[in-house]
Amino acid sequence: MAFVRNEPAWMERDRAALLFFRPPYPSGRSIREDAVATAIEHYTAYKARPFTREDRDKVTILFGGLTWKHERLVQGAFHNMGYKAQPIPNITRADLDAGKELIDVGACCPTIFTTGSLVSHLKSEVALKGRDEVVNNYLFLTAGACGPCRFGQYHQSYEMALDGMGLRDFRLLLLDDNQMDQGAHNGGGLEINLPLSLGLVWAVLCADVLTDMEYAIRPYEVTPGQTDAVMKESVEILYEAFRQRPLKGKKWGSLAWHFTTPYFKDALRQVRKKWDAIEVDRLQVKPRVKVTGEFWLQTHEGDGNYNIKRWLEQEGAETIPPPIAVWFDYLLRTPMWRMEKKKHLDKKIPMKMAMVRLFGKLYKGNYNAFRKALGNVPNQLPDQEELKQLASPYFHHELRGGEGHMLVGKAIYSHLHKKAHMICELSPYSCMPNTMSVGAMANVLGRYPDLLYAPIEVKGDAEVHALSRCQMILTEAKKRSQSDFEEVLQKTGLSLEALRRIEARHPELCRATTRIPHAGYAGTAANYALHLAKRGRA
Numbered sequence: 001m002a003f004v005r006n007e008p009a010w011m012e013r014d015r016a017a018l019l020f021f022r023p024p025y026p027s028g029r030s031i032r033e034d035a036v037a038t039a040i041e042h043y044t045a046y047k048a049r050p051f052t053r054e055d056r057d058k059v060t061i062l063f064g065g066l067t068w069k070h071e072r073l074v075q076g077a078f079h080n081m082g083y084k085a086q087p088i089p090n091i092t093r094a095d096l097d098a099g100k101e102l103i104d105v106g107a108c109c110p111t112i113f114t115t116g117s118l119v120s121h122l123k124s125e126v127a128l129k130g131r132d133e134v135v136n137n138y139l140f141l142t143a144g145a146c147g148p149c150r151f152g153q154y155h156q157s158y159e160m161a162l163d164g165m166g167l168r169d170f171r172l173l174l175l176d177d178n179q180m181d182q183g184a185h186n187g188g189g190l191e192i193n194l195p196l197s198l199g200l201v202w203a204v205l206c207a208d209v210l211t212d213m214e215y216a217i218r219p220y221e222v223t224p225g226q227t228d229a230v231m232k233e234s235v236e237i238l239y240e241a242f243r244q245r246p247l248k249g250k251k252w253g254s255l256a257w258h259f260t261t262p263y264f265k266d267a268l269r270q271v272r273k274k275w276d277a278i279e280v281d282r283l284q285v286k287p288r289v290k291v292t293g294e295f296w297l298q299t300h301e302g303d304g305n306y307n308i309k310r311w312l313e314q315e316g317a318e319t320i321p322p323p324i325a326v327w328f329d330y331l332l333r334t335p336m337w338r339m340e341k342k343k344h345l346d347k348k349i350p351m352k353m354a355m356v357r358l359f360g361k362l363y364k365g366n367y368n369a370f371r372k373a374l375g376n377v378p379n380q381l382p383d384q385e386e387l388k389q390l391a392s393p394y395f396h397h398e399l400r401g402g403e404g405h406m407l408v409g410k411a412i413y414s415h416l417h418k419k420a421h422m423i424c425e426l427s428p429y430s431c432m433p434n435t436m437s438v439g440a441m442a443n444v445l446g447r448y449p450d451l452l453y454a455p456i457e458v459k460g461d462a463e464v465h466a467l468s469r470c471q472m473i474l475t476e477a478k479k480r481s482q483s484d485f486e487e488v489l490q491k492t493g494l495s496l497e498a499l500r501r502i503e504a505r506h507p508e509l510c511r512a513t514t515r516i517p518h519a520g521y522a523g524t525a526a527n528y529a530l531h532l533a534k535r536g537r538a
């Protein structure tokens with residue numbers, strides 16, 4: 001074979017002789033063997049050092065990516081199982097730059113943010129405690145999955161970043177987000193069994209209902225700052241509940257206990273008493289904005305999404321946050337759709353489907369019991385079958401990745417059921433599934449032209465541009481909430497002052513934990529005015 005195209009045969013012969021000439025080279029290797037031995041460093045996949053049972057008492061499991069409320073309760077579930085665990089600090093704008101420096105430029109914005117936050121944290125810890133201490137006494141736990149989006153490759157970005165920082169011996173553990181019982185991990189120090197997984201899931205569900213409560217109350221609080229203060233106390237009460245959770249059984253026993261115990265509901269009822277003390281004024285007319293979008297971006301509270309949930313509140317809106325529970329519900333539902341197609345091929349499938357259906361019902365029943373413990377103020381979970389059906393003309397449910405068809409489904413659901421005046425969809429820069437959803441929404445808007453939809457591309461910079469775009473749609477949403485309210489005043493024949501007089505006769509209605517029934521309007525003030533009118537006539 002010629003080394004250079006069109007090389008004469010004599011040149012090829014001479015080169016070959018030179019390459020295979022052995023002594024007098026000191027290594028005793030040919031030039032080629034020498035070159036191969038010295039210049040080529042073969043790629044080896046990252047493999048974490050074992051985390052053993054003995055390490056458990058001295059190694060702290062780091063984790064992150066959720067809100068501070070979710071993370072604190074998750075920490076309680078870890079502590080309960082005897083692990084040292086600590087969330088890394090909330091993501092900041094500087095983490096985006098830290099991530100960009102070390103991972104590939106095509107990564108989606110959540111991958112860059114989360115990698116950057118790990119990088120920043122490890123750098124500061126190394127500076128503070130020294131490299132050996134960090135490498136030996138900490139590890140990072142992350143979730144992953146396979147699929148058509150970056151979520152399946154987060155850990156590779158983390159590995160790339162560790163390489164770049166010279167911390168390849170730092171331990172990174174990867175969990176499958178789809179299995180509750182994964183057994184012992186690499187060395188046996190971490191055992192993903194049902195008691196731990198259920199503790200983590202229940203922690204997320206409790207944080208979800210609390211967060212829903214928080215966003216429903218804060219915009220209407222009479223004393224500024226009271227909701228945030230109560231939220232802090234509530235999270236600590238629940239943290240203790242998770243830390244002291246009784247451990248009942250390893251498998252089915254644990255599952256049965258979690259679904260039947262009043263333990264968590266009692267803890268939530270205790271929390272509810274704190275919220276009872278908050279006085280609210282729900283006659284303030286505010287547009288309700290449903291936040292949807294990519295999983296991490298919509299969950300996050302901070303620089304990673306321009307702090308958009310708080311920003312919407314500052315702009316005079318009531319935000320409806322996206323519970324992680326909807327994502328779990330989606331994960332429970334997708335096997336049903338797959339099995340549905342194959343049920344004529346295997347006799348066992350109908351039985352499996354019945355079990356998944358039962359599990360889904362228990363899951364939703366449990367979530368509703370948590371809501372009830374908080375006075376049913378937190379929102380219901382949407383019906384997954386309905387989301388699929390609403391989205392189906394625009395986005396097929398088998399197109400997995402990101403939130404799949406749910407973004408389209410949730411937007412139509414909120415619009416048709418009058419749950420929100422407007423949808424704010426957070427789309428990460430360089431995200432394939434979200435780009436598809438935003439594209440499909442063009443078609444949806446053709447069918448529902450009065451649906452107020454603000455897709456916000458998030459890439460760390462361009463904050464002013466993104467927020468001003470949202471503000472334009474929000475102006476329309478404000479007009480709608482005002483006209484809803486005026487329509488109710490007209491319908492009932494009551495003025496604002498008359499409503500205030502009825503309210504004064506029913507002070508219990510001003511408590512944060514009083515649920516206001518949905519009476520067909522998207523806005524809280526309109527529904528509340530109708531409720532007051534009924535109470536006034538009673």
Ligand code: SF4
Nearest residue numbers: 108149150151402431
């Ligand atoms: S859904 Fe989009 S933003 Fe999220 S991990 Fe996948 S590619 Fe990245």
